[in-house]
Amino acid sequence: MRTIDTFPSATGRRIRLLGAAAGLVLLTGCASLTGGQDGTDAGTGGETEGSEVATGETDTSGGAEAEGLSEAAQERARAQGLDPDDPLDAAVLEDPDSPLATQRIHFGFDTSAIREEYIPVLEAHGTFLAEHPQEQLTIEGHTDERGSREYNLALGERRAESVEQMLLANGAQPEQLEIVSFGEEKPLIDASNEQAWAENRRAELVYEE
Amino acid sequence: MTRANRFWSTLAALAALPGLAVPAAADEDVVIDIIGGNEGATPIAVVPFQARDGAAPETGIAEIISADLARSGRFEVLPEQDLVARPSRSEDVAFATWRALGVDHLVLGEISPAEAERYTVRYELLDAYQEARMDGRRYQATTQDLRTLAHTLSDRVYKQITGRPGPFTRQIAYIAVDQGEQDAESGSRQYRLVVADADGHRPQTILTSEEPLLSPAWSPDRKRLAYVSFEGGHSEVYVQHVRTGERERVASFRGINSAPAWSPDGEQLAVTLSRDGAANIHLIDVASGEVRPITEHWAIDTEAAWGPDGAWLYFTSDRGGGPQIYRTRPEGDGTERVTYEGGYNARPSLGPNGERMAMVHRQDGAYYIAVQDLETEAIRIISDGPADESPSFAPNGEMVLYAVGGEAGERLAVASVIGNAISPLRATEQQGTQIREPDW
Secondary structure, eight states, rough: OOOOSSSSSSSSOOOOOHHHHHHHHHHHOOOOOOSOOOOOTTTTTOHHHHHHHHHOOOOTTTOOTTOOOOOOHHHHHHTTTOOTSSHHHHHOOOOOOOOGGEEEEEOOTTTOOOOOGGGGHHHHHHHHHHHHHTTTTEEEEEEEEOOOOHHHHHHHHHHHHHHHHHHHHOOOOOOOOOEEETTTOOOOSOSHHHHHHHHHHHEEEOOOO | OOOOEEEEEOGGGGSSSTTTOOOOGGOOOOOEEEEEEOOEEEEEOOOOOOETTTOOOSHHHHHHHHHHHHHHEEEEOGGGOOOOOOOOOOOGHHHHHHHTTTEEEEEEEEEOOOOOTTTEEEEEEEEETTEEEEEEEOOOOOEEHHEEEEEHHHHHHHHHHHHOOOOOTEEEEEEEEEEEETTTTTOOOEEEEEEEEESSOSOEEEEEEOEEEEEEEEETTTTTEEEEEOOOSSSSEEEEEEETOEEEEEEESSOOEEEEEEEEEEEEEEEEOOTTOOEEEEETTTTOOEEOOOOOOOOEEEEEEEEEEEOOOOEEOOTTTEEEEEEOTTTSOOEEEOOOSOOEEEEEOOOTTEEEEEEEEEEETEEEEEEETTTTOOEEEEOSBBBBEEEEEEETTSEEEEEEETTTTOEEEEEESSOEEEEOTTTTTOOEEEEEEEEO
């Protein structure tokens, strides 16, 4: 948990209960995103466990309401797994079409090349990190299940590094970024078919809570 | 590999035998499918051991020996229903009858109660053509030791007939993954490091984690297991004493810490580290913890495997584009490419005499276990695919244990290097448990 000092006009407690709880989920073996939704992930869009946590634990009694967002709007935001107190989530709330809303980068088979469609996404995240130097980002690299596990662990790292390079090129500082590869160990979809493999070949941008 | 002979359906088949009670629990089933003909396999009959004086231990010794021998690919075991007689002593054997059945060798024996809940087991190995006894032994064992004793007898038979040591008394290690029923939604899983008999029986969990475990590797003295754990949020290498459970984290640098492989003298661990950028092979001195880079290449170098004399370190590298197997001296010089056939060769495992190497080999989009003759460079696919991985040579070099993946779930199988036997190891894990990453 950390204090956010750049969010405009928010008063009172700024505690990211969602973040803390979702972080716990992460630790117990579910490497899911806590903020934002990935429009390309038809099968898993919504990230329901994030919203469950949010509805169960969100505490607004301290007055951590964001200016300009009605209580109902905040409620909706939290149901989406977004926290109006968080600068990244706030940017996404302000502009739902923001490329910052995409925090999952997919890759082709056996490659760590960034697809063209993700270039604006990584430009936006790089710029965001440059503008918010206190933000810390972990880039997770993942592969599909095919082939050798240990080799895939190294391939996952290479994918995370491709993302890292793009972020650095767009202004992120090296000390803001951390890389971790899970290889094929944490699939999004636990199945053995082309669609699952395509979903599982990915890098996840996980902002530190 | 199209013809499938189901020699044994389940252990329960034995239950019909007089004096032998066999557990009927579903998770004790061992199914041995022999796929493909075994040209050159030695025909052998294993007669159920006769229980004397009311001895009724719940272990089918003959069943275990039969399964071991069949799995090796070196033996064609006479189906139980074809046993024309059930002698328990060599003097009762009508050799001509067995010769008529095409049987070269016979295994038979007796089990009788001894004092203090122990059993006396008598075994004989006979040559049907010479009409002679090749081997004979008498043992005492407790009920719990009967399975081990059966594997010991398998090793003796194997050695007597093939001239090579049997691999059946040596334990295997693997990773089991349980998907909790209530946790299916959240994707929560439990990962276990398991040690079991060579036929998958008597699994013992020696480590449980909520985060992935992989790449267990037995130390040469068989007392420790090195493995990779994600319990710290990223990959780290641990060494654990199997008996005491005492463990030590030996590699936890920035980046990847993985793919441990013991040097033949047990003093060094080859590991993959990416602390300096790309994934490279390093050597860790186990006693001092000192780390020394071996490969220093911008490409991925991982999955180190030692040659049996420690003179070469084999590893997977994609320095040429796709993954291929290379080898280098542990001093780090003289690197050369080993595999050329196909666009994907990874995860090497070396046989005990250094003649052969097993690996994951891709062909037409499917992944198989292949064995390469290191002298001639000829390779042969020994598994069925399409998602096989993690090959590990049997200690005698005549079989390869590996993981079968795909839609049906992950499980283990053994393929013979000589002959064409492929046998699933269904072991005693619960239904739905994924079994992977074996090391023999």
